[in-house]
Amino acid sequence: MKVNIKKKAFGTNVIFSDFSLSIKEGVTSFIMAPSGWGKTTLLRIMAGLDDDFEGSVDGKSGNNIVLFQENRLVEGISVLSNLKALGVREEECIDVLSHLSLYEDRYKKVSELSGGMKRRVALSRVLLLSGDRYFLDEPFTGLDDDCKRETALYVAKKLSGRTVVVVSHNKEDSLLLGAVDTLVLGE
Amino acid sequence: MKRYISEKKRKIFLVVSIVFWVLFWWTMSTLIKEKLFLPSPFSVLRALVFLFPEEEFWSSIAFSSSRVVLSYSFSFLVAVVFGVFGGLSEKFEILLSPLVKAMRSIPVASIVILVLLWVNSRNLSTVVSFLVVFPILYESVMSGVKNTDPLLIEAADNYRIIGYRRLRYMYLPSVFPYLENGIKSSLGLCWKSAVAAEVIGLPLHSMGSKLYEAKVYLDTPSLFAWTLVIVVLAVIFEKLAFLLLKTIKRRVMR
Structure with missing residues (x-):
């Protein structure tokens, strides 16, 4: 996958100019950059969610699954209902929830969960879908260290052999996910 | 506060x-x-006690209530379907907007007289309550759909949550609170407009025609008694509807 951005701007604020990047298929790539650098913008361009820029992205066709920066869950319904909305079998949902230590909380409303738990529900949703590529935006926001390690291992296992792009400001996440390529940008 | x-x-x-x-x-x-202007609570109570054993009393209640239920259920179904379409498509919303605005702003009395030209008086109240209730429910469903978080919708697009699952899990939880408010403000109006229509259309064996008779015979205690009956019925229906809504909510919001 090749990304070539001649220019991306929000109004007069230019985010990228003459920026290019290539992503290996079938492995996990890790893009690290400080906050405010434009990680989310880059991820959205790569995933095909944002085409308001000058340049091109080659090899983005197919089903790109995105873990958004925000959790984007339906707060008023249960964890399980949020997953069932995907149209996957309940046993699969239960399986993923158990691995992310959310089994006990499956009937709880999302609004009753902590930030870290919500993040794991959002991750579960992504892991339940089969896509051609996965784009994860700060996947472990709000998770404490132990939980983060456990979660990262499961994510790495579930998505092994797939094309995964992770953006984060935390270098440690790269090791936890066993990323093959690590790009440090904005330094 | x-x-x-x-x-x-x-x-x-x-x-x-x-x-x-x-x-x-x-x-x-x-x-x-002077009983004619303001009957005492006792004379109203007496009028009410005299009404109870009459078959006509119960058949009037049955006639008017069944029409209210019918009209409200129908308005509800149509409002939900149209509200979803209106919320999803701006063109559909604009297409309906003149009609809905007209329904909202035309006085009930005008609607009653107009509708009386088209349908017979037996079904008048059904049509009139529909015209009063529909815009309220339609707009509440539409606001709920429109106010569904756009970030959530973007996620639903990305995760291919479509069709029934999209309506059930993405839109319905957002629509429900709006619908609750819509029901709260329209249920009472449904009764009021139905009775007003009956008073003008005078279908046989209806509560509206009983109110009218009481007025014609200058029987103010009966007028008060019937009014009391209508208010009590409206309250009972409201309680039942909220009970039903609570049950549905428990099933939807899980």
């Missing part, structure tokens, strides 16, 4: 307030001394 009175004390105070107003009514009626 902060409440300073506890729930239990509020209830007691409410009962005291009701007693106060009934006493006030009774005092006024003894001062006026």
Whole structure:
């Protein structure tokens, strides 16, 4: 996958100019950059969610699954209902929830969960879908260290052999996910 | 606003307030001394007791209530379907907007007389309540759909959540609170407009025609008694509807 951005701007604020990047298929790539650098913008361009820029992205066709920066869950319904909305079998949902230590909380409303738990529900949703590529935006926001390690291992296992792009400001996440390529940008 | 009175004390105070107003009514009626203008609470109660054993009383209640239920259910179904379309498509919303605005702003009395030209008086109240209730429910469903978080919708697009699952899990939880408010504000109106339509259309064996008869015969105690019956029925229906809504909510929001 090749990304070539001649220019991306929000109004007069230019985010990228003459920026290019290539992503290996079938492995996990890790893009690290400080906050405010434009990680989310880059991820959205790569995933095909944002085409308001000058340049091109080659090899983005197919089903790109995105873990958004925000959790984007339906707060008023249960964890399980949020997953069932995907149209996957309940046993699969239960399986993923158990691995992310959310089994006990499956009937709880999302609004009753902590930030870290919500993040794991959002991750579960992504892991339940089969896509051609996965784009994860700060996947472990709000998770404490132990939980983060456990979660990262499961994510790495579930998505092994797939094309995964992770953006984060935390270098440690790269090791936890066993990323093959690590790009440090904005330094 | 902060409440300073506890729930239990509020209830007691409410009962005291009701007693106060009934006493006030009774005092006024003894001062006026003319049953025609203001009957005493006792004469209204007596009129009510005389109504109870009459078959006509119960058949009027059955006639009018069944029409209210029919009309409300129909309005509800149409409003949900159209509201979803209106919320999803701006063109559809614009297409319906003149009609909905007209329904909202035309006085009930005009609607009644107009509709009387088209349908017979037996079905008049059904049509009139529909015209009153539909815009309220339609707009509440539409606002709910429109106010669904756009970030959530983007996620639903990305995760291919479409069709029934999209309506059930993405839109419905957002629509529900709006729908609840819509029901709260339209249920009472449904009764009021149905009775108003009956008073003008005078279908046989309806509560509206009984109100009218009471007026014609200058039987004010009966007029009050019927009014009381209508209010009580409206309250009962409201309670039943909320109970039903609560059950549905428990099933939807899980």
